[in-house]
């Protein structure tokens with residue numbers, strides 16, 4: 009397409025390459041991040057994922073021989089050829105990633121006639137991808153690549169052999185690995201192979217396709233329906249460095265308020281104040297800790313956003329303040345669609361301000377969502393985001409502590425929005441095809457910034473639809489799953505891949521949203537939920553109720569046990585949030601992230617790390633009371649009994665219904681708190697350290713858990729060192745906040761510790 013390589017110019021960190029039929033650009037963002045840009049649509053499409061200038065001053069050299077341009081940074085060697093083929097090597101010349109020079113091989117698998125017949129029977133007989141996409145990058149496969157990341161895509165941890173679409177999609181059916189797209193588009197993945205590891209981030213919001221060797225095992229490819237060819241090669245010596253580099257580009261999840269890490273209860277729908285009051289009372293009655301109750305769409309007046317259904321939910325502010333007194337925080341749902349309803353103030357303001365998207369003829373576009381005829385704010389414009397941000401105040405004033413953004417793919421009931429619906433990207437007129445995948449992102453940004461202006465607390469926004477980089481503004485849940493074992497099994501790889509795609513603060517609907525939950529499924533799900541960053545039980549109208557007490561005493565006791573465990577481990581989770589803000593490393597991690605040289609970890613779908621110190625191996629199969637666990641290198645201690653296990657081995661462990669195997673690595677120090685019924689019940693004055701055998705060092709972070717004072721130095725950093733005999737030395741690395749009254753240590757030996 010671009011023809012022969014002619015010459016080049018270096019300007020600061022950009023190398024402009026002149027080809028026979030056009031120009032390309034290579035940007036040295038830092039020594040191990042290289043941007044490749046071919047402006048197919050326009051010179052520069054402003055990135056939604058990357059904010060601010062990420063370039064670091066980097067020494068590099070460029071030289072051109074006849075048919076190849078060579079760029080060297082301290083970390084990478086990049087060679088650029090005719091047709092803008094680009095190959096990436098380590099600095100010492102080991103090939104990492106190379107463009108595939110041949111044509112893609114498309115093998116028609118069935119005749120057109122057969123395809124039609126099969127479609128008649130309801131089969132999806134499309135089976136082949138397009139021959140080529142307006143934007144396309146094809147990379148060679150060496151044969152041993154594993155692929156991780158790509159956000160919330162269904163299926164297994166390692167995506168090799170599968171293909172996916174990036175088009176934010178809400179499909180309420182039970183999901184399997186045959187699903188191509190879900191709610192989020194995060195076109196970033198990590199390739200791990202024997203000779204190295206790297207990431208690729210395709211910063212293009214149009215509908216796109218990623219094929220990891222499904223079409224042909226000689227290559228993997230990325231194709232998009234429009235936009236620029238604009239991608240980042242993300243290096244790093246280890247997988248952890250690739251994740252850190254990716255989040256350096258797109259941002260890390262900011263430290264949340266401490267209570268957001270507690271247990272959340274939700275249901276679509278608690279239909280009245282009475283319903284909610286009963287739920288709140290039951291948690292305290294059964295002494296099951298709970299911090300948050302979510303209000304689904306029924307709290308609104310006729311599903312009109314930024315209104316209150318005073319008839320069923322009492323006068324605005326009354327219920328929230330009653331709940332607050334009992335230690336509950338309130339999170340209210342807000343959908344993007346505004347009811348088409350002249351006379352309703354939000355609709356009227358939007359019309360007066362020209363804030364809604366328009367159809368190809370220039371009329372305000374109308375579709376149907378919960379409230380009936382609905383119009384859609386055009387969040388690509390700053391003034392629309394500002395307006396939407398201001399609207400949050402209505403809920404904050406009522407006493408809401410967090411905003412739950414849903415249906416923001418955007419979902420519409422009367423067919424999808426046509427591609428040509430007019431949207432804006434800043435001042436530039438564009439269309440739905442370009443803005444669809446960033447709609448949820450921009451809505452979350454508007455909500456986050458609005459909350460930021462409304463009060464001096466760390467905003468808590470939960471969103472369903474996302475693009476790369478949304479982690480800066482919102483926590484996420486994986487949307488409408490089902491109370492099915494297959495969904496519980498998928499929850500683990502899904503959260504792990506979200507984590508290494510930047511989304512550290514993520515969770516699934518514990519117990520499952522659609523279909524009926526069973527007591528056993530809820531018990532096993534709460535064991536995963538207790539270790540998921542966002543821990544929320546949520547279910548749909550029409551399904552069996554699944555709050556912890558809804559089944560029997562055993563189910564209640566198991567829920568209580570794991571929710572209490574979560575409250576005990578809150579300082580560990582909070583430390584991981586602090587680490588995440590600094591480094592981008594997620595809370596819940598695939599084992600491969602820290603043990604990439606150990607091939608047994610490459611496809612571990614049923615166990616995970618929480619931070620670097622803890623390994624969780626939940627039972628994910630109906631009826632199972634044993635679990636096969638792989639422990640990587642080192643000695644691991646059973647968290648509950650202190651029993652040691654030598655790593656690099658598989659174990660078949662007993663795991664009756666009330667047990668979830670959890671291990672802690674030798675030399676670890678795990679900080680714990682007493683179990684409270686909710687964060688805020690009493691100040692956490694005592695920190696209890698669980699000291700596992702072996703020498704170790706652990707840095708613990710503490711602040712007020714609420715606002716941004718920590719950014720002005722109001723926090724403590726403790727360094728604890730254990731010498732392997734149970735003795736711990738403490739050093740204050742930073743003191744800017746009231747310290748604990750006591751730090752106690754418990755040396756773990758082979759015994760029951762909980």
Ligand code: GLC
Pocket residue numbers: 275276304305341414415472487488521546548
């Ligand atoms: C969507 C959401 C779900 C919510 C429901 C009603 O299906 O994914 O969580 O309960 O809408 O608002």
